[in-house]
Amino acid sequence: MRLFPPTADANARRLVLARGLRALADGYVSILLPAYLLALGLDSFEVGVLATATLMGSASLTLCVGLVTSRFGHRGPLLAAAGLMIATGCAFAGVQGFWPLLLVAFAGTLNPSSGDVSVFLPLEQSLLAQSVADRDRTALYVRYSLAGSLMGAAGTLLAVLPGIAVEWWDVPPLRAMQVMFLLYAVIGLASGLIYRRIDDPRPTHDGERVAPLGPSRGIVYRLAALFSIDAFSGGLIVQSMLALWLFQTFGMSVTTAANLFFWTNVLSAVSMFAAVPLANRIGLVRTMVFTHLPSSLCLVAIPFVSSLPVVIALLLLRSLLSQMDVPTRNSYVMAVVTPSERPAAASVTSVPRSLASAVGPMIAGYLFLLSGFAWPLLIGGILKSSYDLALLAMFSHVRPPEERQEVRS
Numbered sequence: 001m002r003l004f005p006p007t008a009d010a011n012a013r014r015l016v017l018a019r020g021l022r023a024l025a026d027g028y029v030s031i032l033l034p035a036y037l038l039a040l041g042l043d044s045f046e047v048g049v050l051a052t053a054t055l056m057g058s059a060s061l062t063l064c065v066g067l068v069t070s071r072f073g074h075r076g077p078l079l080a081a082a083g084l085m086i087a088t089g090c091a092f093a094g095v096q097g098f099w100p101l102l103l104v105a106f107a108g109t110l111n112p113s114s115g116d117v118s119v120f121l122p123l124e125q126s127l128l129a130q131s132v133a134d135r136d137r138t139a140l141y142v143r144y145s146l147a148g149s150l151m152g153a154a155g156t157l158l159a160v161l162p163g164i165a166v167e168w169w170d171v172p173p174l175r176a177m178q179v180m181f182l183l184y185a186v187i188g189l190a191s192g193l194i195y196r197r198i199d200d201p202r203p204t205h206d207g208e209r210v211a212p213l214g215p216s217r218g219i220v221y222r223l224a225a226l227f228s229i230d231a232f233s234g235g236l237i238v239q240s241m242l243a244l245w246l247f248q249t250f251g252m253s254v255t256t257a258a259n260l261f262f263w264t265n266v267l268s269a270v271s272m273f274a275a276v277p278l279a280n281r282i283g284l285v286r287t288m289v290f291t292h293l294p295s296s297l298c299l300v301a302i303p304f305v306s307s308l309p310v311v312i313a314l315l316l317l318r319s320l321l322s323q324m325d326v327p328t329r330n331s332y333v334m335a336v337v338t339p340s341e342r343p344a345a346a347s348v349t350s351v352p353r354s355l356a357s358a359v360g361p362m363i364a365g366y367l368f369l370l371s372g373f374a375w376p377l378l379i380g381g382i383l384k385s386s387y388d389l390a391l392l393a394m395f396s397h398v399r400p401p402e403e404r405q406e407v408r409s
Helices: 010-039 044-062 065-072 075-094 098-107 120-129 134-169 173-195 217-235 239-250 254-282 284-304 308-322 325-335 339-370 375-395 401-408
Strands: none
Touching (some): 010 075, 010 239, 075 173, 120 325, 120 339, 134 325, 217 325, 217 375, 254 325, 284 325, 284 375
């Protein structure tokens, strides 16, 4: 696999680099966040509420992406988001009370998930579609997702640094974890420096105001509704809540969890190498469904397993299958709308996902507080399976232009 598709421009390279840096931060924050909050004396439900607040705040910000980009372009909003990331890291390092943390979580960019659910996603997604030829669009989204998975995997290993600091240098555990949030702010600064070099493409229609959504409105709304089901179920099992369950059910240490999530992210990254050839062979929708459905069934099985090695094996198997739908999903959304609708389509499909996923952690935290049974994993797996089947039924006949051309030829 080439590092970048041949038609990718400089913006594509910058966005992939920035995505990798942010994934590095998200990787360790998603593991340290529940450990940090438990160390502050919060219970499972409060941890879930804070995780929900982070996702709800991101959803609120992404709501305006389509309108903001049509007026201000991409570079300004991306720089503003990087500034918010810096402020989030600094604030989380210095705040310990539940209510102040809740405010920071809602207003900031903290991500309790192994994937990207922040305001950066729709901004970068729409700009990526303008940074490459249509024939290489899916390949570029694979590189973008691959950078996130690989750097996210590396980031999970950084979660062991507070433990090392405590053991080797006798640093207080809370102080060690607070330093990691300051590192999060530094990574936000580095991302901002990359975004400063973004070249905003000029509007294609001089003097014409681009409508947020036009002829593709119906397709986008149906996709957004389906994606919301998947996102809600994913919110039940975001990496922070999954780590919390492993901490409480099996007594897993942060170091062991970091190693586990390192390998889950690596396997997710490896699987993406198959996304492009598979999509070229069977189409984007079938690639999404036929890889995602088996991973959903793994989630359904985990609650009925009491052996930690078997649970770990199922989580690893799920990771090998569950992320191939990410670049293909992003590419599909950009393919079935007109170029002028892409920023709005990215926002409209991202906002409901963010809102739906935001509810999940709070519900998961409450369920974990009530029972040791992994209800969130079971419910999430069933809902994800339903989403896969509905997507296949509703959109297998809606093909992007490049797939229709291949059928004609």
